[in-house]
Amino acid sequence: MENKKVRVGILGFGTVGCGVYRVITEGHDSIAHREWLDLAVKRVLVRDFVNEPNIDKAPREVFTTAIDEIVNDPEISIVCECMGGTEPARSFILACLNAGKTVATSNKEVVAKHWPEFEAAAKASGAGFYIEATAGGGVPIVRTLIDAMPSNNIESLMGIVNGTTNYILTKMEEEGLNFDDVLKEAQALGYAEANPAADVEGWDCVYKLAILGSMAFHARVEIDAIHREGITKVSKEDMAIAREMGYTIRLLAIGKKIGGSHGHIELRVHPTMVPLSHPLASVRGVFNAIFLHGDAVDDIMLYGRGAGQMPTASAVVADVIYAAKAHEHRYMTFDNTFGAPQTLTLQKDWISGYCVRLLVKDSTGVLEQIAGVFAKNGLSIHTMMQRGEDSTDGCVTIVIITHHAKELALQTAVESMRDLDCVVSVENVIRVER
Amino acid sequence: MENKKVRVGILGFGTVGCGVYRVITEGHDSIAHREWLDLAVKRVLVRDFVNEPNIDKAPREVFTTAIDEIVNDPEISIVCECMGGTEPARSFILACLNAGKTVATSNKEVVAKHWPEFEAAAKASGAGFYIEATAGGGVPIVRTLIDAMPSNNIESLMGIVNGTTNYILTKMEEEGLNFDDVLKEAQALGYAEANPAADVEGWDCVYKLAILGSMAFHARVEIDAIHREGITKVSKEDMAIAREMGYTIRLLAIGKKIGGSHGHIELRVHPTMVPLSHPLASVRGVFNAIFLHGDAVDDIMLYGRGAGQMPTASAVVADVIYAAKAHEHRYMTFDNTFGAPQTLTLQKDWISGYCVRLLVKDSTGVLEQIAGVFAKNGLSIHTMMQRGEDSTDGCVTIVIITHHAKELALQTAVESMRDLDCVVSVENVIRVER
Numbered sequence: 001m002e003n004k005k006v007r008v009g010i011l012g013f014g015t016v017g018c019g020v021y022r023v024i025t026e027g028h029d030s031i032a033h034r035e036w037l038d039l040a041v042k043r044v045l046v047r048d049f050v051n052e053p054n055i056d057k058a059p060r061e062v063f064t065t066a067i068d069e070i071v072n073d074p075e076i077s078i079v080c081e082c083m084g085g086t087e088p089a090r091s092f093i094l095a096c097l098n099a100g101k102t103v104a105t106s107n108k109e110v111v112a113k114h115w116p117e118f119e120a121a122a123k124a125s126g127a128g129f130y131i132e133a134t135a136g137g138g139v140p141i142v143r144t145l146i147d148a149m150p151s152n153n154i155e156s157l158m159g160i161v162n163g164t165t166n167y168i169l170t171k172m173e174e175e176g177l178n179f180d181d182v183l184k185e186a187q188a189l190g191y192a193e194a195n196p197a198a199d200v201e202g203w204d205c206v207y208k209l210a211i212l213g214s215m216a217f218h219a220r221v222e223i224d225a226i227h228r229e230g231i232t233k234v235s236k237e238d239m240a241i242a243r244e245m246g247y248t249i250r251l252l253a254i255g256k257k258i259g260g261s262h263g264h265i266e267l268r269v270h271p272t273m274v275p276l277s278h279p280l281a282s283v284r285g286v287f288n289a290i291f292l293h294g295d296a297v298d299d300i301m302l303y304g305r306g307a308g309q310m311p312t313a314s315a316v317v318a319d320v321i322y323a324a325k326a327h328e329h330r331y332m333t334f335d336n337t338f339g340a341p342q343t344l345t346l347q348k349d350w351i352s353g354y355c356v357r358l359l360v361k362d363s364t365g366v367l368e369q370i371a372g373v374f375a376k377n378g379l380s381i382h383t384m385m386q387r388g389e390d391s392t393d394g395c396v397t398i399v400i401i402t403h404h405a406k407e408l409a410l411q412t413a414v415e416s417m418r419d420l421d422c423v424v425s426v427e428n429v430i431r432v433e434r
Numbered sequence: 435m436e437n438k439k440v441r442v443g444i445l446g447f448g449t450v451g452c453g454v455y456r457v458i459t460e461g462h463d464s465i466a467h468r469e470w471l472d473l474a475v476k477r478v479l480v481r482d483f484v485n486e487p488n489i490d491k492a493p494r495e496v497f498t499t500a501i502d503e504i505v506n507d508p509e510i511s512i513v514c515e516c517m518g519g520t521e522p523a524r525s526f527i528l529a530c531l532n533a534g535k536t537v538a539t540s541n542k543e544v545v546a547k548h549w550p551e552f553e554a555a556a557k558a559s560g561a562g563f564y565i566e567a568t569a570g571g572g573v574p575i576v577r578t579l580i581d582a583m584p585s586n587n588i589e590s591l592m593g594i595v596n597g598t599t600n601y602i603l604t605k606m607e608e609e610g611l612n613f614d615d616v617l618k619e620a621q622a623l624g625y626a627e628a629n630p631a632a633d634v635e636g637w638d639c640v641y642k643l644a645i646l647g648s649m650a651f652h653a654r655v656e657i658d659a660i661h662r663e664g665i666t667k668v669s670k671e672d673m674a675i676a677r678e679m680g681y682t683i684r685l686l687a688i689g690k691k692i693g694g695s696h697g698h699i700e701l702r703v704h705p706t707m708v709p710l711s712h713p714l715a716s717v718r719g720v721f722n723a724i725f726l727h728g729d730a731v732d733d734i735m736l737y738g739r740g741a742g743q744m745p746t747a748s749a750v751v752a753d754v755i756y757a758a759k760a761h762e763h764r765y766m767t768f769d770n771t772f773g774a775p776q777t778l779t780l781q782k783d784w785i786s787g788y789c790v791r792l793l794v795k796d797s798t799g800v801l802e803q804i805a806g807v808f809a810k811n812g813l814s815i816h817t818m819m820q821r822g823e824d825s826t827d828g829c830v831t832i833v834i835i836t837h838h839a840k841e842l843a844l845q846t847a848v849e850s851m852r853d854l855d856c857v858v859s860v861e862n863v864i865r866v867e868r
Binding site: 019023024027030031034035132138139140143144147148149150151152153218277279281282283284287289294295296297298299300301302303304305308310311313314315317318321322327328 | 453457458461464465468469566572573574577578581582583584585586587652711713715716717718721728729730731732733734735736737738739742744745747748749751752755756761762
């Protein structure tokens with residue numbers, strides 16, 4: 001049997017696009033041998049030839065600046081979109097899909113924002129639309145969700161899906177440093193962008209959670225339905241206290257299906273205290289991990305590199321090979337969960353544990369007053385800790401971890417505490433998952 | 435489009451077979467909704483109707499004691515083999531494959547021993563042969579290897595693939611108990627068999643490593659090519675010393691490809707010290723995990739339940755759904771790695787770190803003599819620790835961790851040390867992976 005000839009186009013020749021070119025080109029013979037595919041890159045779209053830093057990484061003749069040279073090339077059947085951002089990525093993806101070309105993309109932002117449009121275009125022309133690299137980089141979460149646990153109802157997912165913030169939090173944890181100092185170091189090392197907002201403010205996690213949540217819960221998740229908090233307010237004191245109480249702090253993307261198939265879905269990105277014994281607590285540095293609970297398979301965790309040239313390229317090329325061997329493609333319809341709402345809106349009244357850190361005056365009756373506020377709001381206290389009894393300014397720190405409670409009840413309690421004379425400040429509130 | 439009708443036979447109605455029945459039957463409507471399949475169990479093969487403990491878990495009419503009622507039923511296209519053991523499982527699998535029926539199995543022993551025979555039969559009739567549940571239970575390792583990282587050359591894999599032994603080692607670690615005591619407790623709780631040899635002597639791991647190694651390295655791995663050591667010789671002293679030096683001990687199934695595509699493959703199952711910071715060190719209790727290094731994707735770890743009714747059934751049904759949707763099946767040929775040997779034999783001269791624990795006489799010059807033996811055999815010392823200086827019997831414990839060294843050099847050194855007058859005994863040698 002002759003190997004099936006498959007010609008690929010690549011849109012964008014930055015870090016990921018160049019990695020895809022390398023994996024396909026250097027792997028040609030072993031892919032032919034193992035997968036019976038003659039896979040090669042025919043065309044790479046770049047913005048121009050002058051300012052392209054990777055232009056020497058491929059022969060001059062593969063490059064083009066005209067998207068039409070890919071869209072209109074009948075020999076190219078699969079296109080890898082590795083440009084990032086929304087435009088022109090969105091238009092180019094649609095042009096390829098409309099022309100019947102399967103698209104594999106690493107662009108989480110454009111998928112999070114325009115996925116249904118891409119699925120509809122793909123379905124109309126019979127092309128495939130593949131996204132393994134968008135949600136976990138090299139972590140094989142998409143294939144796992146689609147092919148390895150299809151009979152499961154997924155009840156929850158919790159992901160460390162941003163390497164930059166996990167690197168920062170791990171450094172804060174291991175070296176007792178403050179957020180600002182670690183961020184500067186990460187920027188100097190190239191682990192964080194000069195403008196770090198997409199990472200440290202949680203946007204990158206929101207995009208990935210929109211994609212993961214849509215797949216896990218079989219319902220379209222718009223990014224507006226996701227609560228977002230970054231890590232800029234996590235202090236070294238928060239981390240030290242977490243460690244002292246047997247936890248660490250990670251920026252988690254959390255999705256839960258509450259109340260079974262006729263319940264609701266909650267989605268949130270925020271710094272989270274997790275017990276040191278939880279598998280997610282051992283995920284250090286730039287590594288990512290996604291922890292799932294399915295009703296049959298129970299707990300699963302997938303761990304790996306969520307970004308980087310070769311891990312991301314590995315995932316894109318996995319999609320290319322999968323698509324090249326598929327006889328027909330699969331489409332997400334985003335409406336196929338029993339009883340779940342087709343449109344999700346942000347509902348802030350989820351249930352979580354909370355760690356509240358207060359600075360209070362060191363006088364008698366303080367604990368009683370604070371405990372009273374918790375009780376009045378129906379909040380049950382799991383652990384209470386006092387620190388800094390020998391301080392000279394007459395203030396002590398009180399840390400309270402609650403049992404599971406409603407977010408709105410907790411927020412009401414926090415507001416009430418701010419009004420107490422004995423409370424100097426509410427230093428931070430961090431949610432707790434166990 | 436009407437849902438595709440797929441009828442399934444199940445061989446064996448023990449824990450896993452009964453779980454498969456439950457997942458398919460209880461999941462019928464959601465599988466129909468999401469996967470466009472009308473999936474149902476038509477027949478279940480049992481040995482007899484009298485001694486079958488789960489006979490009340492399905493309607494009487496689905497059961498049969500005649501394999502021919504499944505093999506000759508044209509409506510049944512997929513058969514789940516959940517009997518375990520080699521015979522009659524092997525004959526029944528072959529009968530089904532020869533009849534053109536796709537087989538999904540959870541039986542690691544029969545696959546480890548007879549895989550090429552099954553692949554040949556499947557290929558001849560056009561049936562599929564699926565094994566997701568054999569190597570990792572609910573851990574989605576097979577789909578990951580085949581579909582999520584096909585462009586990668588896998589350089590190493592290290593797996594915690596037996597829940598019973600990991601439960602025992604974790605208990606020893608956390609509670610400072612001896613192997614025998616934890617084993618008895620595990621037997622009382624049903625986590626270990628009355629005859630625990632298959633688990634604690636490493637056979638279960640060998641079967642799984644044969645399967646994982648065959649897939650990861652694209653070469654047929656016979657179980658005879660795998661070095662096997664169980665955990666019966668791991669003492670609470672070993673565990674305490676490991677912890678003190680920043681390690682824990684896990685029973686690992688290890689596969690490595692040494693020297694690139696023209697090098698060789700080594701496969702071994704033995705207790706292994708891993709640093710506490712390694713992701714595998716955080717895998718506790720009955721959980722399993724498989725850690726891989728691919729040349730593009732870098733490090734990946736998959737974590738989950740390696741056994742148990744519903745996790746295993748989840749994996750079998752994932753195979754059933756995957757097979758039901760496939761237009762053609764994929765076959766392992768076991769010869770498709772560039773340059774790798776087609777037949778592997780056990781080569782014991784691998785490279786590893788080693789932790790050697792010695793009981794020696796507490797006299798001057800002892801360390802010098804021991805260091806001399808290491809040096810003479812070309813072994814470089816990474817860490818050396820002395821313990822028990824205040825012992826009354828005149829003996830002390832010396833623990834030495836080596837840098838990477840050849841197994842045969844280490845074994846030669848150990849023999850030489852036994853001959854030294856100052857060495858009372860070589861208490862244990864445990865390999866170290868970092």
